[in-house]
Amino acid sequence: MAKKKVPELRFKGFEGEWEESIIKDKFKVTRGYVLAVAKTSDVRSDKQPYPVYSSQTKENGLMGYYKDFLYDTAITWTTDGANAGTVKFRKGKFYCTNVCGVLLSNEGYANEMVTEALNKIAWKHVSRVGNPKLMNNIMSEINILLPRNLSEHIEISKLMKSIDSLIALHQRKHDKLLTVKKAMLEKMFPKEGADVPELRFKGFTEKWERLKLGETVRFYNGLTYSPLDVAQEGGTLVLRSSNVKNSEVVSADNVYVKTEAVDSMNVSIGDIIVVVRNGSRSLIGKHALIKQTMPYTVIGAFMTGIQYRHADFFNAQLNTKHYDKEIEKNMGATINQITTGSFKEMEFPFPTDNEQIKIGTYYRNLDSLITLHARELEKLKNIKKACLEKMLV
Structure with missing residues (x-):
């Protein structure tokens, strides 16, 4: 049975079948270069303004910042290791290490929509013999279905970007609350050898x-x-x-x-x-x-x-x-x-019962906020997943 070439859900004004394309026909396929972590900075500055991406998936692959850049707006993927086949869109000028493959396009194909479409299928081409790998020669031959009209690429990319921005916003709020909770736990409970905490609610002075x-x-x-x-x-x-x-x-x-x-x-x-x-x-x-x-x-x-x-x-x-x-x-x-x-x-x-109640209420409310943002995050991720299933072929 022939694979369908039209998405289930589409922006108004776009019609016709998507075209089958081979990656090497749409992109220049290259990769990053070796860069020692010691040469990068954890903080962005005028001297080291360009993000450096590696094979990791935490922090969106960000390893640090460097004085030079290799590429300007591209799609990268992890070539080696546990994360092989993970595809990312990189907006603006950046540097990437040698475990990152890179897809370059002067025609606008390096966008969020193609990144998501490639992410759906790239893992199928990862070699699992020994250390997982998805090398340039294999990536070059991957067949992918893409809209013929670049305007449709742009519309889908805008939607994905807006959802990703919301996900990032709730992730930041969630992470900030976790940081607050960790800091407050250290201050609101006595440290080793102490019989009172560093921070207390007003009116409580008794030893624990x-x-x-x-x-x-x-x-x-x-x-x-x-x-x-x-x-x-x-x-x-x-x-x-x-x-x-x-x-x-x-x-x-x-x-x-x-x-x-x-x-x-x-x-x-x-x-x-x-x-x-x-x-x-x-x-x-x-x-x-x-x-x-x-x-x-x-x-x-x-x-x-x-x-x-x-x-x-x-x-x-x-x-x-x-x-x-x-x-x-x-x-x-x-x-x-x-x-x-x-x-x-x-x-x-243990403090007095009344102080226990106060502290317990504080953490119950804080945990409720953390859970709320965690649920919003999950909901947004599910929305994105549903959109990708219906808007990509």
């Missing part, structure tokens, strides 16, 4: 008291179940490490068991669930606060549940450096786990 968790919070165990207890449909949800992400409960790789196999307590609003055993050491201590009613939901045997009268406060406490140190100190030498006995012996600083 160090208490063992076994004397302060209530622990409960998770469900042990066998493969025969797993339900194909319905049943009771068993929360595991995959269901905890960024201190939130998420739906991921869900496992359900037959309700009759459940002999552990259901999670409740205000419970804090913690990963206490896992094959990956870095996941031990990962936690989330139950913020809404979750009927027919329990935790698995490799989790522990914590109940405390001021859950928002204690949940914030589990985001501090002190908590991280306690987890590292008490983790098993050979088995990646924290036993309930070890947890109960951990000591944490």
Whole structure:
């Protein structure tokens, strides 16, 4: 069956089939050059004004800034490594390293629309033998469907750019709030050896008291179940490490068991669930606060549940450096786990109930803002994905 050559969704005024093109017929295919990180600057300046892009995908591939540029407005892609085949549009003058391939065009084909179209298919051409690679000779031969009219390129590119700008805006807001939270956690909880925090709400002056968790919070165990207890449909949800992400409960790789196999307590609003055993050491201590009613939901045997009268406060406490140190100190030498006995012996600083309520409310509101921007980000990414599916062939 012949592939369709007309997009499902189109800007008004454009019609006709898109044309099949080979990359080498539309672009000059080249690549970047070796550049030592030491020669770049982390900060843009008059002396080093040009962005340097590398194979990484974080920070949009930005490695630093340099005094010279190689190209002016182009499409780049990662040629080697784990990110091979990742395609990016680069507006303006820039430098890129030798692990970046470059597509140049004097006819306007180096644009956001072509970048997105190429991103959909480039990964299929990556060689997975040994170190992943997508070299220039392979990229040159990739066949791609493009609008015949460059005006249609421009309209689609404008839309993609506007969505990307909104995504970047919410990402900045989200990241800024995370930075604020990290800074406030350091100031609003006592540092090691101190009995008062650096920053407090007005009216609170009492010293914080160090208490063992076994004397302060209530622990409960998770469900042990066998493969025969797993339900194909319905049943009771068993929360595991995959269901905890960024201190939130998420739906991921869900496992359900037959309700009759459940002999552990259901999670409740205000419970804090913690990963206490896992094959990956870095996941031990990962936690989330139950913020809404979750009927027919329990935790698995490799989790522990914590109940405390001021859950928002204690949940914030589990985001501090002190908590991280306690987890590292008490983790098993050979088995990646924290036993309930070890947890109960951990000591944490606690202020008066009223101060706990104040601090807990502050972090609950801050977390709500962070979650709001995270959801907006996800929504915008889904909108972009839907547009790409319907507007590209």
